[in-house]
Amino acid sequence: AQRVTQPEKLLSVFKGAPVELKCNYSYSGSPELFWYVQYSRQRLQLLLRHISRESIKGFTADLNKGETSFHLKKPFAQEEDSAMYYCALVRYGGSQGNLIFGKGTKLSVKP
Amino acid sequence: EPEVTQTPSHQVTQMGQEVILRCVPISNHLYFYWYRQILGQKVEFLVSFYNNEISEKSEIFDDQFSVERPDGSNFTLKIRSTKLEDSAMYFCASSEGRIGTEAFFGQGTRLTVV
Numbered sequence: 001a002q003r004v005t006q007p008e009k010l011l012s013v014f015k016g017a018p019v020e021l022k023c024n025y026s027y028s029g030s031p032e033l034f035w036y037v038q039y040s041r042q043r044l045q046l047l048l049r050h051i052s053r054e055s056i057k058g059f060t061a062d063l064n065k066g067e068t069s070f071h072l073k074k075p076f077a078q079e080e081d082s083a084m085y086y087c088a089l090v091r092y093g094g095s096q097g098n099l100i101f102g103k104g105t106k107l108s109v110k111p
Numbered sequence: 112e113p114e115v116t117q118t119p120s121h122q123v124t125q126m127g128q129e130v131i132l133r134c135v136p137i138s139n140h141l142y143f144y145w146y147r148q149i150l151g152q153k154v155e156f157l158v159s160f161y162n163n164e165i166s167e168k169s170e171i172f173d174d175q176f177s178v179e180r181p182d183g184s185n186f187t188l189k190i191r192s193t194k195l196e197d198s199a200m201y202f203c204a205s206s207e208g209r210i211g212t213e214a215f216f217g218q219g220t221r222l223t224v225v
Contacts, residue, residue, distance in 0.1 A: 012173040032211055043115075044154070044202065044216040086154065089125040090211050097141050097210035 004089050006102035012111050013077050019106040021072040021105050023061075023087030030101050032090040034099070036060055039083045047072075057081070065105070079107045113137045117203050117217035124193050124224055132188045132220045134203030143186045144176065144214065147171070150158040152204065160186065161211075193224045 003026040012081045013019055025031055048056045050063045050070060070087060081082040087102040116135040124130050136143050137162045145157040159166040160178055168176075186205075190197055203217040 008160055018217075036205075038199070046213045046215075090151045092210070094160050094169050098144060098156040098157050098167065098169075099146075099154075099210060099214065100156070101146075103153040 002089060002091050002100050004084075004087050004100050004102035006085075006087055006105050008105045009103070010106045010108065012026070012108045012110065014075050015079055017090040019072075019074045019077045019107065019109075021085050021087075021107065023072065023102060024109075025068050025070060025087075025089050027068075027089055027091075029092075031063070031070075033061075033063060034088045034090070035059070035070075035072050036101075037083050037090055038086070044086065069094055078088075079109045079111060082109045085107045112153070113214050113215075113224050115203055115205055115217035116200075119218035119220060120218065121221045122223070125221070126224055127192050127197060130190050130193055130222065132190075132203075132222070134186045134188070134217055135184050136186055136205030137207075137215055138184070140207050140215070142166075142206045142209060143178075144206075145188050146204065147194075147199040148202065148219075149199040153158050157181045157188070157201075169215065175186050177196075190222075193222075198222055198224045 005015045005024045035048045036044045036045045037047045084104045086104045088099040118133045143160040148154045158172045159169045175191045181186050200219045204214040204217045209225045
């Protein structure tokens, strides 16, 4: 069964410290993965997707098929990074498919 | 920047009542979705919609749920007879292409069933 696991409900770091938000997935085919972010009182928005291999707001994520992981990393956290982060897996089904989300990790960056 | 818009932001309803949640997707998008998030739990897929019909629905989306695109702009989710366990945040999303392209989410409607 397709599944996304984010083991940490809450991650608290100090400003300037490195951050790693963990995401593991279960998928039989070739996965497509995203990270979505939700800042306080705002909507879910796409942060990055693995196929584009881009860095957004200093965040990167590498797909590791051996470990079935897609961890989100940033070398130096900023206070404005405080938000809920959701890892999501594309599940193709029907004519368009849908996203399977993890439970999310709340990142709190302290001054 | 175009946005997905949802109304109302918060709806309180009595158990057994019908509710309609409204969404205005981004105008050139062709694929539409509803997701929900019960407090403290993960965001869950409900239904996808394309070309004026349901593409796929989850097991959550039972006979009490229906979706409609009554005109060229609105996309609605109707719950016929609400239950306490329907209390959740409901998110509408739209995308230009099939999933795998970026899905844009609305700000959500918080539904409280009392």
